[in-house]
Amino acid sequence: MHGKTVLITGGTGGIGKQTAIGLAKLGAHVVVSGRDAERGKAAVRDIQEASGHQNIDLILSDLSLISQTHRLIDTFRSRFSRLDVLINNAGMIPASRVDTEEGFQAALVVNHLVPALLTYHLLPLLRASGNGRVINVTGGMPGAGGVDIANLRKPLADQAKIGYGPAKNIMMAGSYAFAQHLQGSGVTLNVTFPGLADTAMTRNMVSTKTPVARLMGALFSLMLANARPEKAARSSIYLASSADVEGISGSYFNPKGKALAWPGSIIRDDLPEQIWKLTLEALRLEPLTAVAMPPL
Numbered sequence: 001m002h003g004k005t006v007l008i009t010g011g012t013g014g015i016g017k018q019t020a021i022g023l024a025k026l027g028a029h030v031v032v033s034g035r036d037a038e039r040g041k042a043a044v045r046d047i048q049e050a051s052g053h054q055n056i057d058l059i060l061s062d063l064s065l066i067s068q069t070h071r072l073i074d075t076f077r078s079r080f081s082r083l084d085v086l087i088n089n090a091g092m093i094p095a096s097r098v099d100t101e102e103g104f105q106a107a108l109v110v111n112h113l114v115p116a117l118l119t120y121h122l123l124p125l126l127r128a129s130g131n132g133r134v135i136n137v138t139g140g141m142p143g144a145g146g147v148d149i150a151n152l153r154k155p156l157a158d159q160a161k162i163g164y165g166p167a168k169n170i171m172m173a174g175s176y177a178f179a180q181h182l183q184g185s186g187v188t189l190n191v192t193f194p195g196l197a198d199t200a201m202t203r204n205m206v207s208t209k210t211p212v213a214r215l216m217g218a219l220f221s222l223m224l225a226n227a228r229p230e231k232a233a234r235s236s237i238y239l240a241s242s243a244d245v246e247g248i249s250g251s252y253f254n255p256k257g258k259a260l261a262w263p264g265s266i267i268r269d270d271l272p273e274q275i276w277k278l279t280l281e282a283l284r285l286e287p288l289t290a291v292a293m294p295p296l
Contacts (some may be wrong), residue, residue: 001241002027004129005083007076009033009063009118010090012043015137015194018233019087019240024051026241031057031080033072033090063090063114064098064106066283073121083125085240088115089137091168097161104282105159111167116174116279119189120288126187131246134189135239136175140165142193142252143263147173147271152278170275172252172266177276179250181288188249192239194232195255231255 006023010016011032020030024047032047034040040058047056057079061072076083092110100106104113119126119134126132147169151160162170172191179189238257239245251259266272280287 003029004085005029005031005080006085006087006240007031007033007083007118007122008087008089009114011087012036012040012058015232015236016087016089017043017047018230019089019236020047020056021050022230022233022237023085023240024048024053024056026237027053028085028241029055029057031059031076033059033061033063035060035062063110064092064100066102066104066109066113066117069114069117070121073118076122077125080125082128083122083132084129085133085135086119086122086126087135087137087236087240088118089236090114091137091139091164093164094161105162107164107167108162108170111164112171112174113279113283115171116178117283117285119178120283120285123185123187123288127185130186132187133240134187135236136171136189136191137236138168138172138191138193140168142172143169143265145169146265146268147275149271149274152275169266172263173272173275174279176250176262176267177272180272181276182249188245188247190239190245190249190251190253192235192253192257193255194235 001023006028008016008020008030011020011030012034016032020032024030030047032040032043034043037060040060044056044058048054059072059075062068063072090110092107094107098106100109115136126134145165147166148160151162152170175189175191182189232255235253235255235257239253242257252262254260
């Protein structure tokens with residue numbers, strides 16, 4: 001990974017931070033994004049110390065807002081002329097429905113729209129690397145419950161709550177379609193499930209107060225007892241760095257970096273393409289094909 005640049009969203013804590021440490025140990029120039037300046041600076045120091053590698057940068061951005069994501073894109077493009085690996089690791093588990101000032105549900109923005117937006121607008125830099133890689137990190141119970149496409153077609157204000165699991169399913173379906181549209185571009189896009197990890201985000205999920213949630217939280221806490229973030233980071237590190245997966249795109253990987261069949265509920269019928277079209281509409285992006293790619 002020497003000489004390569006990696007951008008990791010949500011890289012100031014949890015799985016993202018451990019991914020940053022692992023790739024920095026391999027010699028990558030790692031850029032992490034985070035919301036909080038002090039926490040971000042502390043994370044950079046931790047990554048530098050744990051990896052023995054000083055080439056770590058921080059870009060501040062609140063990824064629950066599309067406007068802030070555009071700022072992250074502009075900042076990155078102003079500093080770097082190429083991007084070898086984009087790891088869309090940031091996630092959000094809302095305790096209740098959260099609507100942003102831009103009219104979206106925050107869980108949908110962080111878990112799905114932002115990965116699509118970053119990948120789309122950073123494609124020129126990924127292509128400039130010669131073999132750019134995009135890794136989208138899913139979570140929850142991948143595929144469980146599928147996707148309520150009828151809900152997504154409603155006006156944004158009328159949509160039912162989109163929780164963490166459904167939002168990650170939407171991201172997976174959209175990623176499957178995005179990978180097809182990237183064929184011939186020289187950029188690969190894959191999805192990985194890191195497995196369980198004891199992080200601030202998952203601890204927040206089990207702290208809700210309803211009786212059912214408390215019971216589920218207690219069971220989940222037991223499962224998290226030995227679920228270390230550094231173990232959950234292994235699949236992202238592998239997909240970012242291994243020559244074994246060079247050129248592989250549109251695949252779904254387990255926590256051990258092994259390719260699995262996609263959950264049937266994710267790739268059923270034309271669901272991925274429907275999600276892709278709805279995503280382009282929501283983000284006001286032009287259709288993307290291998291022949292009409294954003295210019296280098």
